[in-house]
Amino acid sequence: xxxxxxxxxxxxxxxxxxxxxxxxxxxxxxxxxxxxxxxxxxxxxxxxxxxxxxxxxxxxxxxxxxxxxxxxxxxxxxxxxxxxxxxxxxxxxxxxxxxxxxxxxxxxxxxxxxxxxxxxxxxxxxxxxxxxxxxxxxxxxxxxxxxxxxxxxxxxxxxxxxxxxxxxxxxxxxxxxxxxxxxxxxxxxxxxxxxxxxxxxxxxxxxxxxxxxxxxxxxxxxxxxxxxxxxxxxxxxxxxxxxxxxxxxxxxxxxxxxxxxxxxxxxxxxxxxxxxxxxxxxxxxxxxxxxxxxxxxxxxxxxxxxxxxxxxxxxxxxxxxxxxxxxxxxxxxxxxxxxxxxxxxxxxxxxxxxxxxxxxxxxxxxxxxxxxxxxxxxxxxxxxxxxxxxxxxxxxxxxxxxxxxxxxxxxxxxxxxxxxxxxxxxxxxxxxxxxxxxxxxxxxxxxxxxxxxxxxxxxx
Amino acid sequence: xxxxxxxxxxxxxxxxxxxxxxxxxxxxxxxxxxxxxxxxxxxxxxxxxxxxxxxxxxxxxxxxxxxxxxxxxxxxxxxxxxxxxxxxxxxxxxxxxxxxxxxxxxxxxxxxxxxxxxxxxxxxxxxxxxxxxxxxxxxxxxxxxxxxxxxxxxxxxxxxxxxxxxxxxxxxxxxxxxxxxxxxxxxxxxxxxxxxxxxxxxxxxxxxxxxxxxxxxxxxxxxxxxxxxxxxxxxxxxxxxxxxxxxxxxxxxxxxxxxxxxxxxxxxxxxxxxxxxxxxxxxxxxxxxxxxxxxxxxxxxxxxxxxxxxxxxxxxxxxxxxxxxxxxxxxxxxxxxxxxxxxxxxxxxxxxxxxxxxxxxxxxxxxxxxxxxxxxxxxxxxxxxxxxxxxxxxxxxxxxxxxxxxxxxxxxxxxxxxxxxxxxxxxxxxxxxxxxxxxxxxxxxxxxxxxxxxxxxxxx
Numbered sequence: 001x002x003x004x005x006x007x008x009x010x011x012x013x014x015x016x017x018x019x020x021x022x023x024x025x026x027x028x029x030x031x032x033x034x035x036x037x038x039x040x041x042x043x044x045x046x047x048x049x050x051x052x053x054x055x056x057x058x059x060x061x062x063x064x065x066x067x068x069x070x071x072x073x074x075x076x077x078x079x080x081x082x083x084x085x086x087x088x089x090x091x092x093x094x095x096x097x098x099x100x101x102x103x104x105x106x107x108x109x110x111x112x113x114x115x116x117x118x119x120x121x122x123x124x125x126x127x128x129x130x131x132x133x134x135x136x137x138x139x140x141x142x143x144x145x146x147x148x149x150x151x152x153x154x155x156x157x158x159x160x161x162x163x164x165x166x167x168x169x170x171x172x173x174x175x176x177x178x179x180x181x182x183x184x185x186x187x188x189x190x191x192x193x194x195x196x197x198x199x200x201x202x203x204x205x206x207x208x209x210x211x212x213x214x215x216x217x218x219x220x221x222x223x224x225x226x227x228x229x230x231x232x233x234x235x236x237x238x239x240x241x242x243x244x245x246x247x248x249x250x251x252x253x254x255x256x257x258x259x260x261x262x263x264x265x266x267x268x269x270x271x272x273x274x275x276x277x278x279x280x281x282x283x284x285x286x287x288x289x290x291x292x293x294x295x296x297x298x299x300x301x302x303x304x305x306x307x308x309x310x311x312x313x314x315x316x317x318x319x320x321x322x323x324x325x326x327x328x329x330x331x332x333x334x335x336x337x338x339x340x341x342x343x344x345x346x347x348x349x350x351x352x353x354x355x356x357x358x359x360x361x362x363x364x365x366x367x368x369x370x371x372x373x374x375x376x377x378x379x380x381x382x383x384x385x386x387x388x389x390x391x392x393x394x395x396x397x398x399x400x401x402x403x404x405x406x407x408x409x410x411x412x413x414x415x416x417x418x419x420x421x422x423x424x425x426x427x428x429x430x431x432x433x434x435x436x437x438x439x440x441x442x443x444x445x446x447x448x449x450x451x452x453x454x455x456x457x458x459x460x
Numbered sequence: 461x462x463x464x465x466x467x468x469x470x471x472x473x474x475x476x477x478x479x480x481x482x483x484x485x486x487x488x489x490x491x492x493x494x495x496x497x498x499x500x501x502x503x504x505x506x507x508x509x510x511x512x513x514x515x516x517x518x519x520x521x522x523x524x525x526x527x528x529x530x531x532x533x534x535x536x537x538x539x540x541x542x543x544x545x546x547x548x549x550x551x552x553x554x555x556x557x558x559x560x561x562x563x564x565x566x567x568x569x570x571x572x573x574x575x576x577x578x579x580x581x582x583x584x585x586x587x588x589x590x591x592x593x594x595x596x597x598x599x600x601x602x603x604x605x606x607x608x609x610x611x612x613x614x615x616x617x618x619x620x621x622x623x624x625x626x627x628x629x630x631x632x633x634x635x636x637x638x639x640x641x642x643x644x645x646x647x648x649x650x651x652x653x654x655x656x657x658x659x660x661x662x663x664x665x666x667x668x669x670x671x672x673x674x675x676x677x678x679x680x681x682x683x684x685x686x687x688x689x690x691x692x693x694x695x696x697x698x699x700x701x702x703x704x705x706x707x708x709x710x711x712x713x714x715x716x717x718x719x720x721x722x723x724x725x726x727x728x729x730x731x732x733x734x735x736x737x738x739x740x741x742x743x744x745x746x747x748x749x750x751x752x753x754x755x756x757x758x759x760x761x762x763x764x765x766x767x768x769x770x771x772x773x774x775x776x777x778x779x780x781x782x783x784x785x786x787x788x789x790x791x792x793x794x795x796x797x798x799x800x801x802x803x804x805x806x807x808x809x810x811x812x813x814x815x816x817x818x819x820x821x822x823x824x825x826x827x828x829x830x831x832x833x834x835x836x837x838x839x840x841x842x843x844x845x846x847x848x849x850x851x852x853x854x855x856x857x858x859x860x861x862x863x864x865x866x867x868x869x870x871x872x873x874x875x876x877x878x879x880x881x882x883x884x885x886x887x888x889x890x891x892x893x894x895x896x897x898x899x900x901x902x903x904x905x906x907x908x909x910x911x912x913x914x915x916x917x918x919x920x
Contacts, residue, residue: 423681425681
């Protein structure tokens with residue numbers, strides 16, 4: 001194993017000598033240009049201002065698709081493709097919740113994505129508060145009959161967003177777990193690190209063979225109020241949720257390319273997702289990712305000579321409720337062997353602090369200068385391999401495509417994510433541009449190299 | 461003048477020798493006790509949890525009045541008084557606003573206090589954006605005919621809240637100024653330092669002889685979105701506001717006392733206001749002020765010997781839309797000569813950094829030790845005299861009562877103030893208790909002294 005890796009490294013070192021004298025110098029120049037380039041800000045400003053929120057199945061998503069084609073065109077991308085697919089969609093209606101007793105109080109809530117509606121007259125019931133999701137799971141079957149289950153487990157703030165997965169389980173599975181125990185509805189504390197009343201939505205799923213009960217998230221202060229009131233005595237809450245579903249909605253993955261100069265058939269697939277939740281304007285999730293990857297590729301496209309391989313930016317069309325990853329793989333199954341690498345920017349515009357490459361790539365001689373290129377923008381090359389390239393690259397990854405991940409500071413991301421507060425003003429232009437600089441430098445060196453990430457993986 | 465001041469100071473120095481050996485030592489002990497005392501937190505938690513929002517004229521305000529009497533009783537206050545007065549009230553109804561074109565978008569808004577309603581079907585019109593209030597004022601009469609005026613001037617964040625007055629003018633007077641120019645409605649950017657979608661309400665007034673047009677505040681990101689859209693082309697907005705008014709509502713100022721041990725007829729009037737806006741739970745505005753002053757007086761009341769003078773805590777009943785200050789003066793006109801000093805805590809629970817006393821008092825020998833008592837909690841004694849004791853003490857001040865002001869760090873106050881986000885979780889217990897410590901120490905030394913603040917004023 002060790003011998004073959006060394007042999008491979010030697011052969012890579014030799015072949016890389018045939019490339020541009022110093023790709024690292026070009027990457028460094030791209031980095032500097034990116035730090036003051038207006039493209040990313042223009043893209044995120046334009047998408048959030050002229051299209052607004054753009055859930056799958058909405059008229060806004062159709063406008064977003066047209067915006068994507070125009071944006072790729074205006075920025076000089078070629079081979080622009082609009083790949084249609086279909087998926088079910090869910091559309092929010094009027095929603096409200098109130099404390100009925102001990103005194104009337106309007107709660108701040110938001111229905112979870114794909115929740116069933118309540119009856120038109122709403123559901124009114126006494127609440128049972130669980131301070132952790134584990135406590136709900138520990139409740140016996142039948143113990144919540146006729147009650148509204150309220151889970152108030154807080155989310156942990158963490159730079160890498162690790163608190164999301166831990167708390168997110170109650171959003172995804174909570175309704176069915178509460179229903180198993182007899183509950184008529186579920187309210188959860190928002191999966192949010194904010195102290196805002198504005199609640200946090202996101203996708204949920206129902207288990208088979210369990211009654212489907214309505215589920216919504218409470219603003220963090222509202223969840224804490226219910227905790228305090230329930231500690232004093234019985235609390236009754238009324239919940240009204242309306243929504244409609246469509247079994248088959250049209251969606252699109254839209255892509256544009258910066259064609260490779262030597263090996264155009266070898267493709268690096270990057271991008272962000274064009275769809276957003278229906279609240280806020282999807283600025284950090286994920287107009288920023290769209291803007292970062294588009295601007296990075298555009299800067300590379302502006303070079304006198306394109307790198308050897310093709311860069312393809314994909315604006316995936318259905319990340320929030322799933323579908324675009326599978327659709328992308330289905331449409332590009334035959335191309336998979338030629339997809340060198342895939343990665344997505346989908347964690348807001350917080351600064352990049354680490355680049356995670358496929359197994360073995362950090363030590364590849366073709367990327368020897370990369371660490372020094374990244375140092376001035378405070379980015380390190382991780383020794384750990386990327387585990388995921390992002391939700392929209394999962395299909396490709398499962399089909400064997402190597403992935404990369406530019407890790408971002410998400411300390412504030414979950415203050416905004418999936419809430420009305422996900423708006424343009426939360427994007428810090430200097431941080432956005434630091435992302436563009438990191439992506440441009442990394443992408444250029446990989447695109448202009450002959451690294452076979454699959455071979456590195458095999459070599460291990 | 462100079463001679464008489466010196467003579468006065470000498471006489472004060474002599475008479476103070478007759479008091480407790482070291483009032484500063486007692487004040488320091490109160491300060492230490494206050495830093496860990498649970499009273500203030502208990503009060504703010506209980507009021508916000510069991511009563512909730514409590515606008516004048518609401519059923520909640522009646523519950524708040526009963527809560528106040530019970531709280532004073534439970535904490536050992538005496539001479540508890542409920543002083544009824546009447547005033548007009550205004551009650552919010554359903555409110556909404558949307559961008560109609562270039563595409564539909566639900567705006568986050570809140571009606572300004574005392575706005576007239578729109579017609580039931582709403583008002584739909586093209587907007588005209590002014591980036592400053594001065595720009596609106598510069599618009600010619602007739603130039604806004606049939607339009608919705610939008611003023612997007614931002615509020616400046618400042619420790620002492622100085623940005624509020626500057627930006628607040630557009631809230632108070634903007635509707636009539638827009639109406640003079642022909643506008644059919646006014647939207648302002650929230651008078652807020654937050655970047656939240658949650659909008660900021662507050663009182664407004666109509667000028668005589670000008671048509672009354674509806675007025676609401678936009679969430680800060682919503683105001684910025686309208687700015688950006690208006691820069692691209694015409695924008696149409698639809699606004700619907702409902703509200704009802706009552707010419708005569710019952711309100712109450714409620715008070716309790718810590719009776720003075722030597723001069724009980726000499727009264728120091730302090731407090732906070734019990735009423736709040738109808739959104740949020742009035743935690744920083746002003747359950748915190750109620751809690752701080754009540755807890756400080758309660759700690760003093762717990763001493764083996766009360767200070768010489770009486771401390772009276774007033775929970776004023778109508779600060780937000782005015783009325784309690786005038787009512788308090790009317791009910792206590794005859795007592796004014798005996799009211800030694802008045803002050804209110806009404807700026808949230810941010811830490812106190814400065815004590816402003818009446819003119820000349822900082823140098824009074826009876827308060828000689830006060831500066832050293834305040835140093836450990838990072839509070840200085842200002843050399844400048846207090847200009848105001850707070851909105852609810854204005855009547856007393858105009859009648860000649862000297863005032864004090866404990867200046868607080870309001871850096872974050874206007875992120876929360878008058879919005880749905882004014883909730884208990886925003887109160888930091890350690891900061892709340894630092895306020896109690898500062899008030900308790902200052903109040904004790906003043907109450908146990910014979911300082912005649914009016915004489916100091918006269919001496920100048």
